[in-house]
Amino acid sequence: MPRTEARWAWLLSDGGEPRNWMLLLAPLLGRHTDGWAGLGWGVVAAVFTAVLPTVILRFGEHRRYWGDRHVRRRQDRIVAAPGVMASVITGTVLLYELDAPVEVTALVTAMLAVLLALLVITFFWKVSVHSAVASGALTILATVFGPWSLVLAPVVVLIGCSRIRLRCHTAGQVGVGFLIGAAVGSSVFDLVRCWA
Template sequence: MITDSLEPKTWIIAVTVLMGWHADRLPGIGWGLVAALFAAVIPVLFIKWGEKHGHWGDRHVRRRQDRLVVIPGVMASVTAGIVLMVLLGAPSEMTALIIAMLVALIAILVITLAWKVSVHTAVSSGAITMLALAYGPWALFVYPLVALVGWSRVRLQDHTLAQVVVGTLLGSAVAGTVFSLLR
């Protein structure tokens, strides 16, 4: 239940809408929804399509070799979203957010070539870190949810403790750094 309710799409939708509000209030929420479309909705549809056609086992894409196909597909959607947002003049904080997500995906893909890192903890940790950078340190009060997500991934035997710890550190360090530099 934890893995499913606190999966990457949940965090992505939350962070894009909250960052949209921070960037430009009501119009920013519109930008957040555009970002969520390319960073969460289209990727989920792509994953469901692949699952339905037997290209990978399930929506969590548990097999490392399947992730080597899925992650570039997600990256293509996120890249298209970045291009659209830049062309349409999205607030810089919004494009920084989505570019930070793309760079984190690149780091995840590179690690996935050799090892299965936790995308669940990378995304949750990165989302909270970027929210804390925008809204202030109070956002860190929800950081224990990252540990809960990590625990669920280990408990389900989808990841080792090392894989969730590396995902947590990677998400926070990469997304936080890129977001800070670009916003």
């Protein structure tokens, strides 16, 4: 792959990391739902879904439990999953128990459901977490803010393409990631909001 193309692929891949979606989306939904107090809840959600998982993945990388923060090997993802899941589950429980705004709680619950679906598949096959979280985030944005949010769809597609170009995933793994993120993420998000 030419150096310039590789640079753009890495920029898209790193910029489209799951943590970055949650760092932006959780405070945005919190602010939209409940003003400045909601923004604070969004920050709490981002800590448990983005910041702490990043710390866990960096720690594992430093201790050589896995190769890098993207945890490319399927077997390594199974090793990394419990720590990441523990952080997201803890955050979800806290948001429910402390009566956080429903859209923040629904977002975190939806992303937890996406991660659980991906974990089940990971025991048999490698699937793109980048694509799943990006498509899940996009469908949730469209649910909350309307169809105009779909202008971000090309960004989501480019993130998936970057994962293929970097040979981190096949087109099938990216496509399945897109489908799981959109289907599971939006369904669970809507379900939680309806029940609240």
